[in-house]
Amino acid sequence: MVWSHASLAFAGLTMVLSPSGQPVAAGGEALFSGTLTNTSATDKVFLNDIAVTFSADPQSDTALSSNAFFANVPGILLPGEVYDGPLFRVSLSGASAAANYTGTVTLRGGADIVASGSLASAGITVLATPVEQWRYRSFGDAAGTALAADEGDWDGDGTLNLMEYALGLDALTPDASGLPAPMVVSDHLTLSYVPSAADVQYVIESTTDFLQWGTADVEAVAVVNPVPPNRVTFRYKNAVSSWGRAFIRLRVVRAGL
Structure with missing residues (x-):
């Protein structure tokens, strides 16, 4: 007699990660949480395996801790049952570059x-860049929202989040007074920042004229013993007494963009 087994089809499972991006430092682990829902009204579903794949090179830098999944999530979801809580962990090599690693988790x-x-899949991002680390330290579970994005202004003080990060300001508390302010020094419009x-x-x-901004008429200024030591200073090249009006500003962009 020959025995054979044919796996039965299952009606469906949904997986929603909250959020789908999690921060992790090199040598650490990112914990992903979310909701699993057995959408069948009649059949229970067996959760037998989990896998995470990352695109390109980061694959060798990451590792899925499948034990974390099965230690937290029930192996079987009854009809209509919902699990909400920790799902899985992804570790990052201690030698990994500070980058964001994107991939897919599949149950x-x-x-x-x-x-x-294959029951359900979802995109994930392991966030290892300094700015993303800061974003999650600052905004927690809301770090993936528009209000916490680079161009968002969480505290409503008129300073975008990326500028708050670049200048070491508090993105949760209005502190526009901490922004660098232009001033006239030795007959030159000058701007300093840390x-x-x-x-x-x-x-x-x-x-x-507020229409054409550029760097051609800006030059660095050497300051003896700046306070703090890493403060840098720039100025408009032309002396105040020689022009009618001019404006100077600091702009920050993500490195490499």
């Missing part, structure tokens, strides 16, 4: 203990 299983069908991030570019620009 496999079905209507019995040996089923291996860079606080390694993964943004600081650009000093000038204009005379």
Whole structure:
């Protein structure tokens, strides 16, 4: 007699990660949480396997801790049952570059203990860049929202979040007074600031009409014993007494963009 087994089909499972991006430092682990829902009204679903794949090179830098999944999540979801809580952990190599690693998590299983069908998949991002680390330290679970994005203004003080990060300001508390302010020094319009991030570019620009901003008329100024020591200073090249009006500003952009 020959025995054979055919895995039974399962009606459906939904997986929603909250959020789908999680911060992690090199050598650490990112914990992903979310909701699993057995959408069948009649069949239980067996959760038999979980896998995470990352695109390109980061695959070798990451590792899924499948034990964390099965230690938290029930192996079987009854009809209509919902699980909400920790799902899985992804570790990052201690030698990994400070980058964001994107991939896909897939749950496999079905209507019995040996089923291996794909039940649900979701995109994930392991966030290892300094700015994303800061974003999650600042905004917590709301870090993935528009209000916490680079161009958002969480505290409503008129300073975008990326600028708050670049200058070491508090993105949760209105503190526009901490922004660098232009001033006239030795007959030159001058702007000083203290860079606080390694993964943004600081650009000093000038204009005379608010229409054309550029760096051509801006120059660095050597300051003896600046306070604090990493403070940098730039100025508009032309002396105040020689022009009618001019404006100077600091702009920050993500490094490499």
